[in-house]
Amino acid sequence: xxxxxxxxxxxxxxxxxxxxxxxxxxxxxxxxxxxxxxxxxxxxxxxxxxxxxxxxxxxxxxxxxxxxxxxxxxxxxxxxxxxxxxxxxxxxxxxxxxxxxxxxxxxxxxxxxxxxxxxxxxxxxxxxxxxxxxxxxxxxxxxxxxxxxxxxxxxxxxxxxxxxxxxxxxxxxxxxxxxxxxxxxxxxxxxxxxxxxxxxxxxxxxxxxxxxxxxxxxxxxxxxxxxxxxxxxxxxxxxxxxxxxxxxxxxxxxxxxxxxxxxxxxxxxxxxxxxxxxxxxxxxxxxxxxxxxxx
Amino acid sequence: xxxxxxxxxxxxxxxxxxxxxxxxxxxxxxxxxxxxxxxxxxxxxxxxxxxxxxxxxxxxxxxxxxxxxxxxxxxxxxxxxxxxxxxxxxxxxxxxxxxxxxxxxxxxxxxxxxxxxxxxxxxxxxxxxxxxxxxxxxxxxxxxxxxxxxxxxxxxxxxxxxxxxxxxxxxxxxxxxxxxxxxxxxxxxxxxxxxxxxxxxxxxxxxxxxxxxx
Numbered sequence: 001x002x003x004x005x006x007x008x009x010x011x012x013x014x015x016x017x018x019x020x021x022x023x024x025x026x027x028x029x030x031x032x033x034x035x036x037x038x039x040x041x042x043x044x045x046x047x048x049x050x051x052x053x054x055x056x057x058x059x060x061x062x063x064x065x066x067x068x069x070x071x072x073x074x075x076x077x078x079x080x081x082x083x084x085x086x087x088x089x090x091x092x093x094x095x096x097x098x099x100x101x102x103x104x105x106x107x108x109x110x111x112x113x114x115x116x117x118x119x120x121x122x123x124x125x126x127x128x129x130x131x132x133x134x135x136x137x138x139x140x141x142x143x144x145x146x147x148x149x150x151x152x153x154x155x156x157x158x159x160x161x162x163x164x165x166x167x168x169x170x171x172x173x174x175x176x177x178x179x180x181x182x183x184x185x186x187x188x189x190x191x192x193x194x195x196x197x198x199x200x201x202x203x204x205x206x207x208x209x210x211x212x213x214x215x216x217x218x219x220x221x222x223x224x225x226x227x228x229x230x231x232x233x234x235x236x237x238x239x240x241x242x243x244x245x246x247x248x249x250x251x252x253x254x255x256x257x258x259x260x261x262x263x264x265x266x267x268x269x270x271x272x273x274x275x276x277x278x279x280x281x282x283x284x285x286x287x288x289x290x291x292x293x294x295x
Numbered sequence: 296x297x298x299x300x301x302x303x304x305x306x307x308x309x310x311x312x313x314x315x316x317x318x319x320x321x322x323x324x325x326x327x328x329x330x331x332x333x334x335x336x337x338x339x340x341x342x343x344x345x346x347x348x349x350x351x352x353x354x355x356x357x358x359x360x361x362x363x364x365x366x367x368x369x370x371x372x373x374x375x376x377x378x379x380x381x382x383x384x385x386x387x388x389x390x391x392x393x394x395x396x397x398x399x400x401x402x403x404x405x406x407x408x409x410x411x412x413x414x415x416x417x418x419x420x421x422x423x424x425x426x427x428x429x430x431x432x433x434x435x436x437x438x439x440x441x442x443x444x445x446x447x448x449x450x451x452x453x454x455x456x457x458x459x460x461x462x463x464x465x466x467x468x469x470x471x472x473x474x475x476x477x478x479x480x481x482x483x484x485x486x487x488x489x490x491x492x493x494x495x496x497x498x499x500x501x502x503x504x505x506x507x508x509x
Contacts, residue, residue, distance in 0.1 A: 113486060115319040119311070122318050122352065145352055145413040152318040160320065232359040236334045239355040239417070 002062070007036035011046030013252060013285050019053070020277035029058040036229055037067045037092065044169030044187035045285045045286050047080045047109055051167050054087035055191040056178060065092035073097075078169060079108035106132060106170040106184065113165030115251045118155045121168060122148050129184075132172050136182040138291040143247060147184075147288065150243045153236035161227070162192025179266055181290035191281040195220050195255040202227045213256030214274045221253060221260055240286065249288040255281070264289075297342045298334070302361065303349035305329050316352040323360025330365060340402040340491070342506060348409030357470035358417035363425045364406065369403040371427060371488045404488050406507040407441075408432045417442070428487060430507035438507035440489060447472060451480045451491060460493065462500040 005022045008015040019034070026032065041048075052063055063084060066072045074095040075081060084090060107127045110121055125148055133144045151170065158166035172184045196216035202225050206255070208215075219225040221241065224234035241262055244251045252261040252269070259273040268288065309329040310322050329484065334343065347353065353361075389393050410418060410431040420436070422428060422442030431441045440452050447470070454469035455461060461469065467477035481503055484490035491504040 093355065116311075117318065117323045118319050119314055119322070122316050126316070126351070142412050148316075149318075149354045149417065150353055152316075152352075153356065156319055156354075156356060232363055232421065232424060234353040235359060235420060239420060242420075 002031040002033050005032050005034045007034050007039050009038055009040050011036075011039055011042035011050070013043070013045045013049075013254070013283075016046060016049055017276060018212045019197075020217075020279050022279040023053075028056065031059050031061075032057065033062040033064060033091075035064045037064045039207070040068055040071050041072075041082075042075065043285075044078075044109070044171045044212055045183055045189070045283065047075065048079055048167040048169050048187045048189035049283050051080070051087060051109065052189040052191045052283065053279075054084070055164075061088055063088040063090055065090060069095070077108075078105055079110070081177065083109055083111065083167070104132070104172040106172055107168065109167055109169040110166050111165050112155045112158050112190075114159060118152055118159060121155055122152050125151055125170065129170070133184065136172060136174075136290060137184060137288065139247070139288075143291075145237055146246075150240050150286060151186055153240050154186060156236055157282065157284070158188060158192070161198050162190040164190065164192045166190025166192065166281070175289075179289060181241060181292060183287050183289045185288075186286040187284070189281070189283040194281050195253075198227050199226075201224060212274070214257035214260070214272055217253060217255055217258055217260040218272070221262075244286060244288070245269045247291070248289050249286060251287075252285050254279070254283045256275045271283065296337070296339075297344065298337060299344045299346060300330055300333060300365060301346045301349065302326065302330075302405065303347075305333075306350070315350070316354075317357040317361065318354045320356035320360055323357035326357070327360050327365055330361070334369075334403060337403075340404075342404045342406060342491075344406045344408050346408040347411070347414055347476065350409070350414065353414045353417045355417045358421045359412075359424075362418055362429070363421040363427060366405060366427050366429060366488070369405075369488075371405075375457060385471070402488075404423050404491060404506045406430045406432060406438065409434065409442070418442075428489060432504075432507065437509075438505075447476065447480045448484055448489070450488075451477065451484060452505050455490060455503055456508040459504055459508055460502040462502050466503065486489055 003021055003026055008018050041156055044205045056196060073095045076095045081094045107125055121273045126127060130144055133147055155168050166189055168188045170186050172182060175183050196213045199216050199219055221237055224238050226233035241251060244262055250264050256277045257278050258274060261269050261271055263269045263271060306317060307325050310325050350431045407429055410433055419441060426443045428442035429439055430438050432438050440449055450470040451466055454466050458469060463478050463481055466481060467474045470477060481490060485492050489506055491506060493504060495501055495504045
């Protein structure tokens with residue numbers, strides 16, 4: 001018997017929890033069909049995490065593709081279907097990806113498993129992203145380089161810690177209604193061991209009776225604890241936080257049943273959410289807004 | 296002797312000839328390994344110019360491997376307030392994984408050239424983590440101390456940039472420090488490989504050179 005999982009109309013970090021809540025009661029080998037026919041929009045987080053979700057299933061899941069042509073074409077433009085084809089049984093019309101003239105897709109969904117993949121991702125961002133980052137977001141050269149460093153460090157977390165490959169995507173948007181300016185979003189998602197298991201044996205972690213996903217995220221993100229003894233470790237996440245803070249961006253990392261966020265003034269999210277539906281690995285989202293001159 | 300190492304060339308020769316960015320820890324470790332292999336050919340005292348002029352991007356992981364670990368593995372001392380615990384070994388050549396100390400010059404000094412604003416963030420971050428300091432030359436070629444540096448250390452080093460080969464007494468006067476404090480600071484800067492002590496042959500006072508000063 002196949003369980004149908006309804007995919008929300010808008011697939012992002014907040015609404016993805018609806019998908020996970022439907023999956024939570026099912027065993028990992030249950031047959032599922034993700035019904036995305038009515039989806040009209042997906043963020044890089046939504047798309048990378050959909051691929052990650054497929055990797056967590058013991059039985060190959062099915063995906064009903066969006067029936068709206070523009071939506072399906074956009075998902076194709078991000079290279080989502082190129083990777084979904086190997087992970088899902090696809091149902092519906094999958095459009096061919098066409099190179100668009102001007103695109104807000106700074107980086108198509110790309111697999112990340114080894115150091116060479118990170119080099120490739122950084123090279124491609126540097127080649128393509130400068131005009132959007134400097135033009136639309138008004139970031140200077142140093143900030144643009146910092147963006148590439150942030151992307152590099154976010155991808156390296158998969159290579160160094162996940163224990164299996166993950167996915168990365170970068171997209172620019174005009175958040176006219178929500179924020180009144182342009183933003184760029186990085187999403188990195190994997191179905192690896194997650195923060196709690198990674199830090200289980202770490203020397204710097206807090207030794208208390210309670211040890212859970214929330215504490216593991218706090219130790220790693222806020223206290224720079226790493227599973228490696230090397231005192232130089234843990235600087236990647238610290239560097240990401242510093243960059244995001246400096247440019248008034250937002251960082252969120254979900255792992256297991258918890259989600260930790262560095263929340264800027266323009267957002268009303270909460271710093272820590274626990275008791276979420278369990279989901280393996282780690283899912284990171286970084287949002288950098290357009291610079292505005294101080295009043 | 297002065298030895299020049301172009302990091303971009305090392306990257307292309309060691310890891311991949313298409314790479315121009317120093318990203319990922321494994322890339323950093325490979326580049327550092329090659330730099331150490333080049334330094335292993337040297338003996339005695341050497342000043343080694345590590346040139347970042349042609350490096351486009353440097354991330355934190357690579358900065359930790361190529362800058363911080365390189366300094367630590369060649370015996371560069373950390374600042375006075377460095378935390379020393381069982382988990383944070385002293386600046387000794389063997390690292391926390393037990394990798395043997397690199398072969399090479401008895402006394403290695405380092406100048407990091409071509410350090411742009413883009414590189415500085417990563418370099419300063421890793422230096423602070425390990426409580427290290429180094430001599431950096433920016434795009435304007437002017438040397439400066441970067442990292443965990445106390446104010447008296449900065450003053451003494453700058454005094455030696457203005458007046459090379461000064462003795463301790465002259466340094467104390469130029470830096471506005473007492474004689475004893477100047478001696479302590481000079482000792483510390485020598486341990487940190489930011490100043491070179493030139494011992495006198497004829498019983499005169501030792502003289503000092505700021506690493507990186509022309």
